[in-house]
Amino acid sequence: MRIMIADANRKRLADIETKFITDPRLRVAGCFEDLTACYHAVEHRPPAIVLVAPSLASLPDFEVMQQLFRALSVRWMLIGNATELRASVRWVGASVPMLDSDMESRELSHLVLSSLVSTGTAGDFRHAPRSGTWDRLFLIGSSTGGVDALMTLLSSLPADCPPTMIVQHTGEGFSAGLARLLDNSCQASVREAGDGDLLERGTIFLAPSGRSHLRLDMTRGAKCRLVEGPAVSGHRPSVDVMFKSAVPIAKRCTAVILTGMGRDGADGLLSLRQAGARTIGQDEATSMVYGMPKAAFEAGAVGEQLPLQSICPAMLQPTDGRVI
Structure with a gap:
């Protein structure tokens, strides 16, 4: 299962990538320090899920990123320390899945895979992604x-x-x-x-x-x-x-x-x-x-x-x- 990670904190980005390397079911297909690079990578070859740090998800440009996720049926989760995640609830709401970056490797992998299975993203991608506005x-x-x-x-x-x-x-x-x-x-x-x-x-x-x-x-x-x-x-x-x-x-x-x-x-x-x-x-x-x-x-x-x-x-x- 291909995942991507976006976090402007270079050290934490590397630490998170290392934690997922140990799980053969997940493959980190890209790590990005800004939304633009992440956007182009997702558009070129959509992963199953993107893990986004709260600092990037709070930027105005992330609204465009979310439109891309929806168009390509790509899931996303917030990943950061507990303080960042608590603060982010005020602007993303409680329904957005969140990962504490301080968790152990096994627990992080389990939560990512559970999210994909529960939402159906880990299933087949038989249907082409849909996009466009609707009025009905x-x-x-x-x-x-x-x-x-x-x-x-x-x-x-x-x-x-x-x-x-x-x-x-x-x-x-x-x-x-x-x-x-x-x-x-x-x-x-x-x-x-x-x-x-x-x-x-x-x-x-x-x-x-x-x-x-x-x-x-x-x-x-x-x-x-x-x-x-x-x-x-x-x-x-x-x-x-x-x-x-x-x-x-x-x-x-x-x-x-x-x-x-x-x-x-x-x-x-x-x-x-x-x-x-x-x-x-x-x-x-x-x-x-x-x-x-x-x-x-x-x-x-x-x-x-x-x-x-x-x-x-x-x-x-x-x-x-x-x-x-």
């Missing part, structure tokens, strides 16, 4: 029969589709496997949502099963947020929670309710429609269980009721007639 967000809720419905719908989305968030009711621990299954059948990249993951074109985020709710967070950029809390509408994660979190940008949303038992998603879909979102419900004929779509339709939340095969083309067709 897709939201999908499903339950019983939803796996087959999602396979059908998502396989028709283009590789650079608008960012997509999904809540599919599954048993505890099944969402990671489902994400891999969907990913293998899609042109776009499908993965389990992580707290703080940035929304990008060509990326589909699936809510982790059973542990938290998936919400949209629009502070400091659009991102996924995983929030602990009791079940809502009988479920955790809940479709209602995801839908309602997107109400502030409803006019930029297309929200879809697919086959499923119960009524999770009906209230949230209604809130989105009332705020200006485009809302679509799967019809009874193609639903394995016409529960969630029916509840949403009867609540007045569904703007268009369509057979499954017609939903993806409708999602990709904005109201002005231009394909996204």
